[in-house]
Amino acid sequence: MNTTQAFNYVSYLWDDKKAAELAGDEVALFIYRSNLLGADLRLTNYAGGNTSVKLMETNPLTGEPVEVMWVKGSGGDIGTLTKKGCANLYVDRLHALKKRYRGLEFEDEMVGLFDHCLFDPKCAAPSIDTPLHGLLPFKHIDHLHPDALIAIAASRDGEAIMHEIWGDQLAWLPWQRPGFDLGLKLEETVKNNPNLRGVILGGHGLFTWGDTSYESYMNTLEVIEQASEYLNANYGKKRPVFGGPARENTDADTRKTQAAALMPVLRGLASGHRRMIGHFTDDERVLEFVNSNDLPRLARLGTSCPDHFLRTKIRPLVLDPEQLSVEGSSAYLEKAFADYRADYEAYYERNKHDNSPAIRDPNPVVILWPGVGMFTFAKDKQTARVAAEFYTNAINVMKGAEAVSDYVGLPEQEAFDIEYWLLEEAKLQRMPKPKPLSGKIALITGSAGGIGKAIAKAFLAEGAVVVINDNDADRLAGANEEFQKQYGKDAYTAALLDVTDASTIANTYSAAALAFGGVDIVVNCAGLSISKPIEEHTEKDWDLLYDVLVKGQFLVTQQAVEVMRKQKLGGDVLNIVSKNALVSGPNNAGYGSAKAAQLHLSRLNAAELGKDHIRVNVVNPDAVISDSKIWAGAWAEGRAKAYGVTVEELPGYYAKRTLLNEIILPDDIANACLAFVNGLLSKSTGNVLNVDGGVAMAFVR
Structure with a gap:
């Protein structure tokens, strides 16, 4: 030894x-x-x-x-x-x-x-x-x-x-x-x-x-x-590894840009049976394989170890990069997926037994794009990531076997008998029922604290993966550390996002695509408040309010719609507005009118996006003070002055003026958001849900 x-x-x-x-x-x-x-x-x-x-x-x-x-x-x-x-x-x-x-x-x-x-x-x-x-x-x-x-x-x-x-x-x-x-x-x-x-x-x-x-x-x-x-x-002694390269690598930034653009399309096609979460990798071992001359032959042979193909299916879908570089690539992808499904169904029919379980999802788990990398899709992020790891293991196996001999995949019937093993089926049947938001990807703006963070946590608890973001790098770093400890790397990704800057919005959606495959739920929560009498309100105040609240909501929604249309899976846009969109109060011209614009923009978007099955709804909070940056600044002082109370008396003042005499917390807003997206209100759009403890002046009807 x-x-x-x-x-x-x-x-x-x-x-x-x-x-x-x-x-x-x-x-x-x-x-x-x-x-x-x-x-x-x-x-x-x-x-x-x-x-x-x-x-x-x-x-x-x-x-x-x-x-x-x-x-x-x-x-x-x-x-x-x-x-x-x-x-x-x-x-x-x-x-x-x-x-x-x-x-x-x-x-x-x-x-x-x-x-x-x-x-x-x-x-x-x-x-x-x-x-x-x-x-x-x-x-x-x-x-x-x-x-x-x-x-x-x-x-x-x-x-x-x-x-x-x-x-x-x-x-x-x-x-x-x-x-x-x-x-x-x-x-x-x-x-x-x-x-x-x-x-x-x-x-x-x-x-x-x-x-x-x-x-x-x-x-x-x-x-x-x-x-x-x-x-x-x-390696390389008998013949070049994988028969040598058939194409050169593109640079990493180009690969990631291409992958982020295509990922939502692939996710939509892969989600025909159930909504999938994706994973992308351009690991050097993957690139060596997908760029090689032997890719078509070896990919078709399938994997060998049962642990591999139980998580990857017996073989991947290999894309034609030439078809993806021309107009009409969506038609090519639809046919490629249809052909893969037909091939899988034929595999099932050839090998099934009288007591075999019914055919499972015929869509590919592993998708290889020469020149770019590997995509994997599964019911959740961990399963998708692990599928990528397993197929990378399979690549290593093929590389080694071809270096010393010839790679031999598992016989098809043996592969089928393991994949559709009755014991394996019984294990699948024992799996817990999916949570309401399983397979959903949510992007919540301003989610490093306050209402946004509460919404992100509520969505995670119900099975979603989330994209947390903020324009404050230090605040985002703190949230990132908290989420990593509490939820682990597969539950979320984090990005710096300024809702007034279209380029940072685009970067955040790209991060969402690379991490998970796209986006299903967008919550426009980022905001700020300025409370001043009209004579003290500056043009700079006005522009800032409208840029963040109105323009920000518009830009984030606009780019979300582009991603959702690629997926063809519908989607949800939730706008966190305010009771101030409906109630006229003192010292509030800029903020209140911007909130009213947000509310009507929501109605306009709901009317336009219904044909895409994208639902747009509004949650109207009031006086959510806990963990809020808004209340840490001059807004609290302005509102206290407007109502003739001290800053310390504000929470009690707000609670007492409501019909229910309740203090409103971030979790209350998060629960309202869940009500819109958890499937119970799937046929509702253009709605407003007030979460304000009951403010009669804010009643919509």
Whole structure:
């Protein structure tokens, strides 16, 4: 074994001090090892692979010592694994299942029997890979999907290459769907070859092991390092990588501009079954593949590892860049998507069984644009991003396999049988019902604080992804840090936006397109207030109010409509106006008239955009003081002066003048916005909803 801990292609992350703190707790050490392996995407994919440990526990019924296996549970991720995510099973009961096994055609019934082997009935559900660990005699086992190993496992000469690198230290098992039978074959292979350090599963992945967590970790790293060394020594030796470049890279700015322009169109086409969230990458590994001569041939062969195509579909949609550079590209894209759907439907019909689940969404998950990069679409951002990561893994696999042999994709029938596996279907059926705003992208102007931030958080809670923005860089930085900690990177993106500057608006919509695919909901919330008697009101005050409130609402909406029309999915525009649009008050000529203009602009937009199924509605707040920049400035002093009260008395004054005697909070406005966009009012447009505690003078009717 390698004792220098010097690796060039994998990361050695083991910390002796940390491991010493966990000494004596085998489960904690097993989880520590798992987390380290999952932290390096060169070793395995997100939620891919599994790890295990066998140890002695006390039988709660007999008080006797008994061997129990702890293993990653179904649907978990070893990089973030905790005890809660593990299944634990009696090892002797797993072996006893051999007497119940009736053969390959009865594989699925074994999964139900795993529940009878559970040591802790409240643990995580066991995965289909459980017998692959449980029937092996080793204390610590790692099953991973490293690109370097799968490249060998998915090559025509994979078994011979394995022997060339490792001699008889590793054994080869041809491709077989995971299950009890594969566990029996693994057990037999190890029994017949007692000196093995691992097994390669054809087209699938790697099994390695050790007597301790550290030994298993080191064995795993060494095998993957050796495979990586072999591949890297052969890149370009037999032939140019991917047959050499068919086109040159464009510069990064051009790629992103092109991607942002096309993304809403692709998203609209990909959302025929359900509304999708997108992801874009122009990673150098992706560009090397999409710009290559071998792209058409290899893309058509499909992926090999089951973990890959379950998230990417068996093959991508490859776009013709020449067709996208001419007029009429929308017609080309519509046909390209129609052809892909027809091809997928034919794949389903060729391979379906009498009991196969109904055909799923036939639209592509992965879309490759030579010269630009890769787009992926899924039900949420994380799934779309992970799909991109998995297809990048598949690219790595194809690159390695072609360097040392010929890449071999999984046979179509095998791919179908995994994709439409009844156990996989049952897992999908157990997924929670989507939240009302799942698949929706919302851009809320002025969302680094106050009402805008409350709306963004309310939308996130209901399943949307959001674009937070502000013209104050420091305020936006604070919100960005808060959202990152609270929601994570897949829930939002942030952009500096000045609603009076069309170029920053365009940049923000481009950021939304690159991050998520477009926009579905736009909330015009950015604003300011100036309260002065008419004789003190300056022209500068007037212009600022109208630029931010009226012109800003117009420009943001105008560019939103352009994106929404590309998507052809309809949309929502919500304008946060004010009770001042309806009520005449003192010292308020500029602000009140600008708010009235916002309100009527909303009506005009609603009348014009109905044909596009873009709904435009208004929420009229009043006196929302909490976390508001407006109230931190001279506005509060102006309003207090106008009403003959002190600034400190304003909240109480506003509450007392309402019919409900209520103070209005940012969350109240956010809830009104939700009412318009959560599906309950999907046939309403041109409406005004007052959220002011009840101000009779502001009644619309």
